[in-house]
Amino acid sequence: MATQDNATNDIEQPVGLELRGGALAFGDRAVFNNLDLDIPAGQTTCLLGPSGVGKSSLLRLIAGISPEATARRLLASDGRPIAGRIAYMDQRDLLLPWLSVMGNVTLGARLRNEVPDRHQAEALLQRVGLEGEADAMPAALSGGMRQRAALARTLMEDRAIVLMDEPFSAVDALTRLRLQDLAAELLAGRTILLITHDPLEALRLGHRILVLRGDPATLSPVLEPGGQPPRPADDPALHGQAAGILRDLAG
């Protein structure tokens, strides 16, 4: 799959990510403290955890959009800063309602005062299954289509590192499975940190799975499901592992 479109999959050398001494506190309560996280290059790392444990805060810290959380050291594996090398995808599509799908997909270029590459945007819209919807307004799209547009916007940024915060949690189950396959296909080869509350999603998409829990929260040992994602949703082994993770999360 990584062969057909040079412009999207042939990115700069994949880079990993290393975080040292991540900390977040609200008043006296430390949500997490002195947290270390390594994300290997070119792989999908899934982060699971109960709600309120600070998963999103951790992701936002890496994305540079958390005013509260701090890190002693946050660098790409090549030793350079990561600002400007990440793309961010939220569980809400965050499409601007006054812009067409095309306008939303090319938003980053306009914000950076660059000329948007419409051909590239059209190619990406086709790959996420939104060909012919370039001029549609977001309000006219279904939830699944909106999230596809958000995925196209994320791909359009063409960044080495992609941070995703429960990107498929707001759509119905069937749409979610399709979006997972699509994302796994289109983002292959990039370094991905994916936050999810769904163990099955983590098991389908992740090369590695981490669990964040406790008070203050710490990262659990890594689970590596083996094989290449996206793994089939009807694999019984996956469901067995998912049940195990759920027990782990509850315990």
Place this chain on the structure above:
Amino acid sequence: MQTAARTIITLAVLLAGWQVLVWVTGVEFFILPGPWRVLQSLADNVELIGRHAAITLLEIVLGLICGSALGVLSAIALSWFPVARRWLLPLLVVAQAIPVFALAPVLVLWLGYGLASKVMMASLIIFFPVTTAFLDGLRRTEPGWLDLAHTMTGPGGRQERWAQLRYIRIPAALPALASGLRVAAAVAPIGAVVGEWVGSSAGLGYLMLHANGRMQIDLLFAALFVLAAMAVTLFFSLDWLLRRLLPWQPDSLPTE
């Protein structure tokens, strides 16, 4: 179509009520003329009323343009400079509590009996609702959009702020600005007419005062009718225009 029918029925009922009131109370025509008499006066004085109405309309439109432009610029400046916000925002809130009408005599004193004092009056009364509504909109940008924009530009200081303002904050605040402009369109005629009452030699406000002094109450009502029609037309044209320009604005209260 239904809306039009409803408007006509409402109007007819109001006019009939007015006529009935005049019949039942037997009130003198120089106290409260009936609608028919007002209509006749309107027909007889159509040129006179038209001439004064054109002046008032000009004052209202110029006031709307000046006041709105000033309000938009102030809101953007206040959102851009935190220092300006800290110092001027409390002032703005206090200034809003001053009845602008009380300033009308001073404005006439300073700017004369002509167009300028009325345009200034209308601008002043428009300025506050437009500024506060737009500033409110600029401050309440969905944080997720700004976060997304930040990951796209990277930390870029002033250039990043400018891009966010231009591509996200301002468009996102346009529905709030539209609310401010609707209020402005509703109050602008008040400003112009109050200005005319205080001191002028032309305009519908002047004509009404003049007619009142000479017991031409039917003419007064005819002028009032034209003023109301103008204000209503202005409001609904602006409303229509704003809806066309901002089709994404959520409207959860269906009109039909």
